[in-house]
Amino acid sequence: MNSIWTVMAFTMRNKLRSKAFIVTTIVLAVLLVVVGNLPYILSKFDSNGPAAVGYVEGQQPAVIAALQKYYSAQEEPEVALQAYQSESVLKQTLTDGNIDGYLTFVDDPVIHFPKTTYNSDSALGSGAFPSLLTGLQAAKNELVVQDLGITEAQRTMLAAPVELTPVQVSSGDDTGKTQEEQGTAIGLTYVLIILLFMAVMITGQLIATEITAEKSSRVMEILVTSVSPLKQMFGKIIGTFLIGLLQIVVLLGALLLNLLQPQNAGALETMGVQLQSIDPALVAFAVLFYLTGFFLYATLFAAVGSIVSRTEDLAQAVMPITLITVVAFYVSMFGLTHPNHILIVICSFIPFFTPFLMFLRIGLGDPAWWEVVLAIGILLASVLLIGWISAKIYRAGVLMYGKKPSMKELFKAMKAYKV
Amino acid sequence: MNSLIVERVVKNYGDKTAVNGLSFEVSEGEIYGLLGANGAGKTTTMRMVLGLILPDAGDIRYLGKPYSKEQLSMLGYLPEERGMYPKIKVSDQIIYLAQLRGMSRKDAEQNLKIWLDKFQVPEYYNKKVEELSKGNQQKIQFIAAVIHRPRILILDEAFSGLDPVNVELLKATVKELRDNGTSILFSTHRMEHVEELCRNITIMHKSNPVLQGPIKEIKKRFPQERVIVASDGTIDGLEAVAGVNRVIRHEHGGYELKVQSPEAGQAILRHALAQGPVTKFEVMEPTLNEIFIKTVGENQ
Numbered sequence: 001m002n003s004i005w006t007v008m009a010f011t012m013r014n015k016l017r018s019k020a021f022i023v024t025t026i027v028l029a030v031l032l033v034v035v036g037n038l039p040y041i042l043s044k045f046d047s048n049g050p051a052a053v054g055y056v057e058g059q060q061p062a063v064i065a066a067l068q069k070y071y072s073a074q075e076e077p078e079v080a081l082q083a084y085q086s087e088s089v090l091k092q093t094l095t096d097g098n099i100d101g102y103l104t105f106v107d108d109p110v111i112h113f114p115k116t117t118y119n120s121d122s123a124l125g126s127g128a129f130p131s132l133l134t135g136l137q138a139a140k141n142e143l144v145v146q147d148l149g150i151t152e153a154q155r156t157m158l159a160a161p162v163e164l165t166p167v168q169v170s171s172g173d174d175t176g177k178t179q180e181e182q183g184t185a186i187g188l189t190y191v192l193i194i195l196l197f198m199a200v201m202i203t204g205q206l207i208a209t210e211i212t213a214e215k216s217s218r219v220m221e222i223l224v225t226s227v228s229p230l231k232q233m234f235g236k237i238i239g240t241f242l243i244g245l246l247q248i249v250v251l252l253g254a255l256l257l258n259l260l261q262p263q264n265a266g267a268l269e270t271m272g273v274q275l276q277s278i279d280p281a282l283v284a285f286a287v288l289f290y291l292t293g294f295f296l297y298a299t300l301f302a303a304v305g306s307i308v309s310r311t312e313d314l315a316q317a318v319m320p321i322t323l324i325t326v327v328a329f330y331v332s333m334f335g336l337t338h339p340n341h342i343l344i345v346i347c348s349f350i351p352f353f354t355p356f357l358m359f360l361r362i363g364l365g366d367p368a369w370w371e372v373v374l375a376i377g378i379l380l381a382s383v384l385l386i387g388w389i390s391a392k393i394y395r396a397g398v399l400m401y402g403k404k405p406s407m408k409e410l411f412k413a414m415k416a417y418k419v
Numbered sequence: 420m421n422s423l424i425v426e427r428v429v430k431n432y433g434d435k436t437a438v439n440g441l442s443f444e445v446s447e448g449e450i451y452g453l454l455g456a457n458g459a460g461k462t463t464t465m466r467m468v469l470g471l472i473l474p475d476a477g478d479i480r481y482l483g484k485p486y487s488k489e490q491l492s493m494l495g496y497l498p499e500e501r502g503m504y505p506k507i508k509v510s511d512q513i514i515y516l517a518q519l520r521g522m523s524r525k526d527a528e529q530n531l532k533i534w535l536d537k538f539q540v541p542e543y544y545n546k547k548v549e550e551l552s553k554g555n556q557q558k559i560q561f562i563a564a565v566i567h568r569p570r571i572l573i574l575d576e577a578f579s580g581l582d583p584v585n586v587e588l589l590k591a592t593v594k595e596l597r598d599n600g601t602s603i604l605f606s607t608h609r610m611e612h613v614e615e616l617c618r619n620i621t622i623m624h625k626s627n628p629v630l631q632g633p634i635k636e637i638k639k640r641f642p643q644e645r646v647i648v649a650s651d652g653t654i655d656g657l658e659a660v661a662g663v664n665r666v667i668r669h670e671h672g673g674y675e676l677k678v679q680s681p682e683a684g685q686a687i688l689r690h691a692l693a694q695g696p697v698t699k700f701e702v703m704e705p706t707l708n709e710i711f712i713k714t715v716g717e718n719q
Contacts, residue, residue: 218502
């Protein structure tokens with residue numbers, strides 16, 4: 001029994017010592033920290049304070065006054081308006097770089113609000129332009145409302161934003177999922193889908209590559225005479241799984257480090273995710289589907305790796321599995337926005353898609369309990385069946401050299417060995 | 420006591436027979452030679468002995484017991500196709516393989532150091548295999564096969580790809596293992612190694628055992644057909660001696676004669692002595708090489 005531990009320990013130790021693994025993990029973690037803090041870092045480089053925008057003194061005083069009022073109401077004004085004598089002076093000041101741009105107005109007799117031009121040296125729509133657009137709109141509303149002569153209360157009513165709250169009705173309990181819960185569920189689904197996809201693509205390939213390498217370096221001949229292929233295969237799969245888990249923990253640690261930074265405190269809230277609203281049942285499902293999904297694909301990768309004799313042929317051989325994974329990934333991306341679509345419902349019972357899609361449905365949709373049980377049942381049965389078949393293939397495959405065996409040859413060889 | 424008994428084993432791959440009714444026994448402290456041309460069924464036999472594939476018929480017993488997982492730890496195997504993990508340190512992979520065969524880590528570490536010292540390469544302990552020369556990789560591979568002190572050792576082409584110095588070193592090691600009671604199943608194409616090391620042999624040809632037994636007896640079954648004779652000068656007219664089929668003159672003096680029967684030797688000696696003093700005369704035993712070529716060739 002402890003030889004499976006020996007295989008696991010050996011697999012993990014070599015991975016942990018490999019420079020490629022260490023470098024990749026560190027680079028990913030650093031990248032995660034940097035990207036997470038990018039908005040903050042960029043804002044540090046931004047010129048501090050509001051953009052300076054000039055205007056000709058005396059032109060459109062009402063509009064200027066309304067704009068001034070709009071910006072003075074802001075906590076950190078985005079634009080500071082500055083008066084100059086004439087347009088030529090403004091032009092000169094802009095060339096000298098003392099202002100970011102200036103406004104010129106042309107009267108519009110139809111809507112009684114001037115057509116405004118923002119002159120600046122930056123490209124279309126950049127700089128203070130979006131802020132000015134909103135500011136001018138607000139100024140116009142202000143001017144129009146002033147003319148209507150309505151009361152202060154009416155004005156507040158007009159200014160107040162509308163409220164539309166989405167609530168997802170669930171058949172189980174009567175409260176339904178709140179917006180926070182939905183946001184969290186979407187976040188968690190995203191995380192699981194991406195993690196599982198990455199784990200299968202990276203770790204699965206890794207398992208297949210290592211097995212093929214053992215075969216092509218012929219060390220396999222000694223291995224199969226030392227330890228039963230079943231233990232060898234599962235030792236390698238579990239070892240690589242734990243390494244993948246370790247990598248995830250490191251990356252999550254980096255993510256957590258990001259969130260602990262004061263400048264990132266509001267990041268999760270703005271994405272609509274609240275940690276305290278995570279449903280523990282959902283987390284349990286996430287773990288279950290991650291495990292089953294990983295082992296389902298990993299055993300297949302191991303089987304394919306054992307058939308191929310040379311690492312050069314491996315990419316082609318794993319193509320079908322890679323394709324299934326990619327399809328599962330894209331279908332779940334579609335499912336994120338259409339969790340109750342008939343395609344998603346049907347696909348969630350196909351074992352290769354279940355870890356992605358049934359979790360997605362549990363998180364975002366509302367599958368009946370029997371659907372969940374049935375899908376998990378099919379999935380577990382498939383994991384066992386595919387694990388067994390893969391072990392058979394592995395047993396036969398590791399000693400077959402030369403060209404890739406045909407299905408018939410493989411089947412014949414599988415019958416010759418007992419697992 | 421016979422450590423390894425192979426009894427009438429048969430292995431078929433589809434409608435092709437790879438091994439057909441092979442039997443042999445290897446006793447404790449014996450090196451048993453398994454010979455045959457490429458594709459004769461040697462590797463299949465070895466794989467059956469290793470428990471990698473099951474025989475379709477027949478029986479294999481290890482120290483009297485049938486095959487079981489527990490037997491793995493007393494088997495050592497040096498495959499014909501050599502291979503180690505190229506990018507992993509020698510110590511790591513040897514200890515790993517030893518652990519897989521039931522050795523404790525500490526025991527394996529100690530034993531590995533002893534073996535590296537024995538091969539005079541203690542500095543390889545922390546080296547990666549890819550950094551070593553091919554000959555030295557072979558030594559490491561050999562250590563991998565014997566580190567766990569197997570009772571039954573299977574050596575497939577043990578000395579291929581080695582220089583003469585290393586061949587002698589490994590040969591001495593194999594003999595030492597034999598003297599310590601290890602049963603060794605030995606396959607090679609190099610007949611001189613077999614003659615030196617093995618007591619009993621089996622020659623396989625196209626899946627069948629065609630010649631079996633102690634080397635001495637096998638040799639007796641084949642007639643002595645070669646005579647070597649040499650003098651300081653030249654010896655004329657050897658072709659004319661009764662019973663001589665063919666004369667080959669060697670570059671460095673001396674003649675090799677193919678004769679119909681060993682009795683012709685006396686006539687050859689008299690003929691040579693009449694021309695002057697003879698420095699060398701021998702009625703040669705058939706070499707295993709000749710026997711092998713004859714056996715395998717005739718059956719082709």
